[in-house]
Amino acid sequence: MNIPLLDLTKQYHAIKEEIDQAIMHVLEKGSFILGKEVKLLEEEIASLCSSMYGIGVNSGTDALLLSLMAYGIGREDEVITTPFTFIATAEVVSLLGAKPMFVDIDPKTLNIDTQKIEQAITKKTKAIIPVHLYGQMADMDPIMDLAKKHNLVVIEDAAQAILSEYKGRCAGSIGHVSCFSFFPAKNLGAYGDAGMVITNDKDTAERLRILRNHGSSIKYHHSVIGCNSRLDEIQAAILRVKARYIKKWTQERRQIAKRYNESLKDISSIAIPFEEEWNECVYNQYTLRVQSRDKFQKHLTDNGIPTAIHYPMPLHLQEAFSCLGYKQGDFPESEKASAEVISLPIYPELIDEQRDAVVAAIRSFDKR
Numbered sequence: 001m002n003i004p005l006l007d008l009t010k011q012y013h014a015i016k017e018e019i020d021q022a023i024m025h026v027l028e029k030g031s032f033i034l035g036k037e038v039k040l041l042e043e044e045i046a047s048l049c050s051s052m053y054g055i056g057v058n059s060g061t062d063a064l065l066l067s068l069m070a071y072g073i074g075r076e077d078e079v080i081t082t083p084f085t086f087i088a089t090a091e092v093v094s095l096l097g098a099k100p101m102f103v104d105i106d107p108k109t110l111n112i113d114t115q116k117i118e119q120a121i122t123k124k125t126k127a128i129i130p131v132h133l134y135g136q137m138a139d140m141d142p143i144m145d146l147a148k149k150h151n152l153v154v155i156e157d158a159a160q161a162i163l164s165e166y167k168g169r170c171a172g173s174i175g176h177v178s179c180f181s182f183f184p185a186k187n188l189g190a191y192g193d194a195g196m197v198i199t200n201d202k203d204t205a206e207r208l209r210i211l212r213n214h215g216s217s218i219k220y221h222h223s224v225i226g227c228n229s230r231l232d233e234i235q236a237a238i239l240r241v242k243a244r245y246i247k248k249w250t251q252e253r254r255q256i257a258k259r260y261n262e263s264l265k266d267i268s269s270i271a272i273p274f275e276e277e278w279n280e281c282v283y284n285q286y287t288l289r290v291q292s293r294d295k296f297q298k299h300l301t302d303n304g305i306p307t308a309i310h311y312p313m314p315l316h317l318q319e320a321f322s323c324l325g326y327k328q329g330d331f332p333e334s335e336k337a338s339a340e341v342i343s344l345p346i347y348p349e350l351i352d353e354q355r356d357a358v359v360a361a362i363r364s365f366d367k368r
Helices: 008-014 016-029 036-048 060-070 088-095 139-148 202-212 234-241 245-262 293-302 321-324 332-340 353-366
Strands: 053-057 078-081 099-104 125-129 153-155 179-182 194-200 214-219 285-290 341-344
Touching: 008 016, 016 153, 036 053, 036 194, 036 234, 053 060, 053 202, 060 088, 060 153, 060 179, 060 194, 060 202, 078 088, 088 099, 088 321, 099 321, 125 139, 139 153, 194 293, 202 214, 245 285, 245 353, 285 332, 293 341, 293 353, 332 341
Parallel strands: 078 099, 078 125, 125 153, 153 179
Antiparallel strands: 053 194, 179 194, 285 341
């Protein structure tokens, strides 16, 4: 049985007519940059996330970068985040000359351990970037309390978490700004790079719009140094079509995750994902923890089951961040997770027979 890790072709064919019409409509209009489709998408995604303003940009990475720029974060500043995430979260901090300050993760959720954040705050700390890893939101209330106490900005890295909820509140509605990625593999994915910043603050939204367009609000007049990070019309049109289905797709992901959980919970050699009772995870990834991960992955590969590892090396041990002076053992939970996590196929188009084949392969490994 053919089981792709992700089947974007199948998704496309299910909504092909709508997608093709949306693309042709943009081509026929001849307006490709910051037009009507972008404006409508911004409004629709902001509303979907229970927020007021959306600012379309050309990637989730730029969403993070421009958010830091909007708050003037730069050289000599410090930004607290997790080392167990995709590199973009901390990469943008370093690009601006600021310093990523890592805090270890909660071993259950794999999100930043809120009990360890305050000890990392110094007089140079300007922001906290909690990551909603795999589609489950970080514990936001204590983070926002710390931010208020120490006058810090909170930038939600919600790249994997559109429509996830924390105590009934959507990702994108709690922090000062929130950053989404529409990379093709995301739950709401474009057909190329795309991203968005969400905020409830009108002034911040305006700064972000200026920064994404070369520091300009009036053509050829530049009030600040910005960059070229404009979401194009074709990607916006595609995302507007797919956004009509995102609630349905999200519930289908949750159902697949529930069935995985029910089928795998009795296997002692693996740990299924932990979801806080107050959270609603959207399962951008369905990620197990397995102590003998490499043997487990080889067994699944030999049985035709594709897998992925998100992420095989925590950021504090990456060569790119060697200048920060971290060493092996500094963040033991992140290091342990990096050695154990493995993600299974999960997407709305995954049929029962495919899921059952994944489970059967896992059970055959457990019986070895």
